[in-house]
Amino acid sequence: MKKIVIAALVTLAASSSMAGQNNVGSCGWGSKLFEGKSGVVNQVLAVTTNGTSGNQTFGISFGTSGCTQDGVVSSSWKTAMYIDGNRVALARDAAAGQGESLNVLADVMGVKDADRALFASTIKANFASVFANDQIASNLKAVLAANEQLAGYAAVI
Structure with missing residues (x-):
């Protein structure tokens, strides 16, 4: 019995750590069943x-269950870091609207060459909004989301 309890706790801890990393993804039955709900x-x-x-593996392989095959894996934590x-x-x-750190x-955000300029x-035009406070990532996300061509990149922040 003790081994079963320990195994259950290890499984729960592993699942919780995966959930904390937002490995739910944006597709598969699980993401659809629990869409809009938050918490571990x-x-x-x-x-x-x-x-x-x-089903998520199947969905990614065949483009079903809300999954895509574009091969893009985004990571908002890398962008924020x-x-x-x-x-x-x-x-x-x-x-300045240019420079190494902006490139x-x-x-990191996966901005396509065609969208770089x-x-x-x-970002230059909205400098005051993006750097208005310590919430740079959130501010940048809002600025990108407001631009029709760049809105897709807001998701990786």
């Missing part, structure tokens, strides 16, 4: 639903 419990249930039924660690350089480059941010000019 709902994320664990969504991950468990996708994992036990194998980069922004937090490079605030001063980003502010300098954003004000790296575009790389618009990305940089949009």
Whole structure:
């Protein structure tokens, strides 16, 4: 009995850590069943639903259950970490509308070459809004979301 309890706790801890990393994804039955619900419990249930039924793997492979085959894996935590660690350089480059830190941010966010110039000019034009306070990532997300061509990149922040 003790081994079963320990195994259950280890499984729950592993599931919780996956949920905390937002591994639910945006597709699969679990993400649809628990859409709009927040919290660790709902994320664990969504991950468990996708994992036990194998539907997310199938959905990604065949483009079903709200999954796509574009091959893009986004990570909002990388973007947020980069922004937090490079605030001063980003502010300098954003004000100029060009620079290494702005290019790296575009790389981290997966901005396509065709969108790079618009990305940089949009950040420059909205410098006061983006760097208005310590919530740079949230501010940048709002600015990008307001631009029809760049709105898709707001999801990786």
